[in-house]
Structures are given as structure tokens and as C-alpha cells.
Amino acid sequence: MSSMQSNTASVEAMRPETSLTHAAAGEGLWSNVWKQFRRDPIALAGLYVVCILVTMALFADFLANDKPYYSFYKGKIYFPIFRSYLVGVGLAHWPAELQNVDFKKLEGATQVFPPVPYRPGNIDLLVPYETPSKKHWFGTDKLGRDIMAGMIHGSRISLSIGFVAVGIAVIIGVILGALAGYFGSWVDLVISRLFEIMLSIPTFFLLITVAALLPPSIFLTMTIIGLTSWVGIARFARNEFLRIRNLDYVTAAIALGVSNRKIMFKHILPNALAPVIVSVVLGVAGAILIESSLSFLGIGVPAELVTWGSILHEASSATFAWWLAVFPGAAIFVTVLAYYLVGEGLREVLDPRLRGLR
């Protein structure tokens, strides 16, 4: 048993040198990546934008909400936003005088509201198509809904797209790519046909077809996007597995009788991750673009859900309302650009061979 362990250790030691020079002993690949990534100010700016977007999505309820943070009403202090979370999980309930009230119309209350005191669903038919003003920073749509609130809450969709769609694509892509690259021969031939099938399928057309057939649901849409967008990741994974499989340390592992599954996922995968990671980051941008196009076309997304794409769609029928076109579109653009910058920065660090390609 102990000889087995020392053998595995020597296998570890035989790992090929990556493009990175290990600065110090004991320093992992990823801290090294971060060190080099940090030196690229443009990629770093992209990362900051992504972080801001994630924060915005996580704290959407605190940035845009029709309830106040703090409310002093009839001699009692409330924290309605926090309370609504507790009510949501059943740990608290609203006192009778606050049940279903509009906090903005409470008389004699001292309250502190979030910077955007609306929720995306707040309909106010008195102010349809209001131009951007102090009250509505990004204007309102035809139902008088605040665009800024819609956009802040809409960022949650682009964030979850990143997790769900790309998560599914990574799982399928890495497994299929690993099988094809590791086993080669007929397995590779069959899986490569699968790649070719996926590449010849008009993906966008397939997406709108499937999304239109199933009941509209954002998570279903994300799943379909994931199921149709794994080919890029799979091809990268296949090529990496193909390359690494012929390295000496893998041959050594095979000779030692290590199981195929262990070689593939424990020994090869960590070394194959670099180019895969880049295509994952770029895949997030692609998924966001696809989702916004789908909700722009009104397919696959429940009608009442406000997304960046659905706001943009309203602009195409109300061409005077320029704010409906400018802001949500810019949000998609900035998000996609940020992911591209991060992806490009990572590629520079991880895979210098591909430098300059898009």
C-alpha cells in the first residue's frame, strides 16, 4: 500500500510543466494564474465589472425595493426588507397594520428607502413611458414600471444563466470530451460525429423551437441553452485529453494499473482545465447573449418576468422611448464585454499558444 502511494506521488511529480513558470515551491497553479492575471489592467477591469454585477444580483432586493430598509411607524421600529425575507421562509409574519400596505403611502411614518424605491413588477399606470428623471432614473415602460428596478433584478437572470446553462454545458462537454480524447479510436469517432451533429444543427432555431413548445420558464430555458452549447467546451477538452493522454506520466499511471476513471478525472483533468476554463468564461457570455435574444423574441420566458431582453423588446414597438433601448442593451453589452475581457485575460495567462485569436 505504501509503495502504491509513493508511486502515485512520483506520478504527480511527473506532471508536465505548464506554460507558467512556478515561482516558488508549494505555490499552486491558480495562485500563479491570479498573479499574472492581476498584471493585466483591462482583464482586471472586466473582473471588477463581473464582481459588481454579481453583487448587484445578490443584493437586488436591497438596491431596488418598494419596501424601506427602516420604518418607524406608530411607535414601533420595523426593518421591512429583512422582515420580508423572514416572512418568505415562514419565520415571521407581518403585523396586521402592515399587511399588504404600500409603505410609500404610510402616513406619519419615518422611513429609509433603497436608492431605487420600486420593484420591477410595480405597475403605475399614471406614469407610462416617463423619460428618465429624478424619480425614475432610467424612465418607465408602458405600464409605468421602473426600468432601473427591472434592470437590477434582471441581472439575477444573467447571473443564474452563468451558473445553470454553463454548468450543464461544462458537465456534458468535459465528460464527452474526456471520453473521446482519452479512449480515442471508435469512441472518438462516435463522439466526434456527435460534435458534428451539434455543430450542423441550427442551434438558435432548435432553441426557439424547444423553448416555444415547453411551458415558459426561465430555468427550463437555461437548461436548454446548456444542453445545446457544450460543443465548444467538449472540443477543447477532447484536444487537451488527446494531448495529455500521450504524455509519459499517463503512460506510467496506466502501467501501474490505475483505473481509467481515476486517470481521466484525477490525473488528466486538472492539467486539461486551462483551455476549458477559457471556453467556460466565454461560454457564459454566449449564454447571456442567447438568453437575451430569446427573451427579446418573447420565447421561453414568462410574460410577467422583466429581463434585459424583454425591456429591449418593448423599445422596438415604442421607438420614441429611447431609454428602453439604450439602458438594457448597454447592460447586456457591458456584461458580455466584461466576460470576454476576463476570458481573454485568462487565455493570455493560461494558453499563450492561442494568443491573438479573438
Added chain:
Amino acid sequence: MGRYIVQRLFLLIPTFVGVTLVGFLVMHLAPGDPAELRAAGGLGGAREGAISRNKQGGVDEALSQWRKQYGLDRPLPIQYAVWLKNLVTLNFGESFKDNQSVWNKIIERVPVTVKLNVLSLLLVYLIAIPLGIYSATHSNSLGDQITTLVAFVLFAVPLIWAATMAIVFICGGDFLYLFPPAGLESLDYSSHWSLWRKLKDQAWHIFLPVVLLSYDGFAGLSRYMRASMLEVMGQDFVQMARAKGLQERVVIFKHVLRNSLIPQVTILASILPGLIGGSVIIETIFSIPGLGQLGYESVLARDYPTVLALFTVSAILTLVGILISDLLLAVVDPRIAFGRRQ
């Protein structure tokens, strides 16, 4: 070479079966079978159970009749085989919406989409290749950095945003009126117009959709072109050409350019599916009566035969595109056909 073509064609068969199988299975993924969808007039009522209960008896009779007519009472593999047979004879059935032949509906729309996509492809290559050459020969100059930046930013601009901004700001509306917001010809378009006037009117209408359909293509392709030029320029034979005293222009255009164009041929195959997807968005936004718009309308109306036919036709077009680009690649670079044989 002959053997390579045969090999490629042979490998195309499983891909073709796979693609059609996906399309066929998607059809069966729908809630309710095509007969029920047809009973609901193809208008999406099937899901909500729009067929009123008191008419149920008559409907059931019609349903079983339709099922027999469409062969839906037979096992799935046989249905698939029958469908494939119909496909080969270009029999796509009739539209649920208006009972017209699906094939005629598609043929009617093909010229518009082909015109749009061919013009876009031309524009992509006409702009991207010279831009890539410039970037590579002046690499790291200010001009190169600017084109790199612009291409990178353009690549991130969502098509739906670019199109909506164009509609809002330069197509009538409250701002500029530089281009028409819809259609491919003016409302008063008549066949009595002079040829010049007709051409001018059509060009005015198609300009914006073509530009919108191609901008991310040329942003991407110019990057690829630059990278491929730089790669070739680093090779020994280029240095050799320079060493024997050839003019820089001859080196670039005769030796480097020819070799770096090879990979661009394959890119053609990967741009094609994107263009088809883009046509759906552009044709919907600009109300252009092409395949993309037909696809969108049929999807919304759950007009199954039309959707499936469009899906299959565009998949086959893409397959043919891939095949052509593979063969072209083997023509310009004989090593590929040779390498496969081993």
C-alpha cells in the same frame, strides 16, 4: 483526393441521420401529438386544452383519422423511416396554419434569406481580410491596436441591441430617418420603375440588415486573419523569400497571404449557422419576409410541419457548407487529404 471525398461523404451519413433524428424527436417532445396540434388549428391551443368538451366526440373521431393519415398509430422507428422517405422526396407535408404545401412556403422565402446572407458573407470577407492583412503587417502599431480594440468591442455588441438602437435612432421614430424601419422595398414600389431606381430602393432597404448581420462576423474573422498572417510570417520560408531579395509587397501578397487564407475557408462553415440564427432576429425586427421570419412565426403558431422542415433544411444547408469548406480545404492544402489516408 477521390478517396477523401468518398470518405467525407460516408461520414456525412451518420451526421445526417443524427440531425434529422434530433429534429424528429423534438417533434415528439411536444405536449400532444401532431394530430392534436392540428386539431387546435396549430395555434398553441393544444397545451391549454382549447378543444371544448362538448365537441370532444367529433374531435376524437377526427383525431384518430388524422393519426392514421399521418401514420401516428405506427411505432416510432417506422414513423421516422416514413418521415425520412418523405424528406428525401422533398415532401414536407402541409402547414397546420393554412394547409399550404410547406415546400412551396419555404421556396418562396429562400431568395430573400439567401440574398441577405450572401451579401453579409461578402461584406464580412471584403472587410475582414484587408483589415486582417493591415493589422498583421502593422502589428502592434497604433492602427493595429485600434482595430483590435474596435473588433473586440464590436464582437461583444449584442445583435438585438444594435438592431433596436438602429430602429430607434436612425429609422424614423423621433430621431433620424436615414433608413427604412421595415421591409425590403418601399410601399409604392412598382415594376414600372427604372432599373436604377429599383436597385437604389432595394439597396437602401437591405443596407442596414446586411451590416447588422455581418458586423460580428467581420470582427471575429479579422482577428483570425491577423493571427493566421502572423503565424505564417514567422515561418522560415517567408524569411527565405525576404532573404532572396523579394519586395515586401510580393512576400506579403504572394507568399504569406495565400497560405494564411487556408484556415479562413473553414471559418466559412462556422459562420453559416450563426447567420441563420441571426436571420431570425434581423428578419423579425425589420419585418423581412425570409426564412428566419417564417421560422419565428411558425414557432409561435406551433406550425409543426413548417418548423420541422425549416429546421431540417437549415441543418442540411449547414452540413453542405461544412462539406464544401472541408473539400475546399483539401483542394488548397493537399496535405489534408493525404494525411487522412494514413
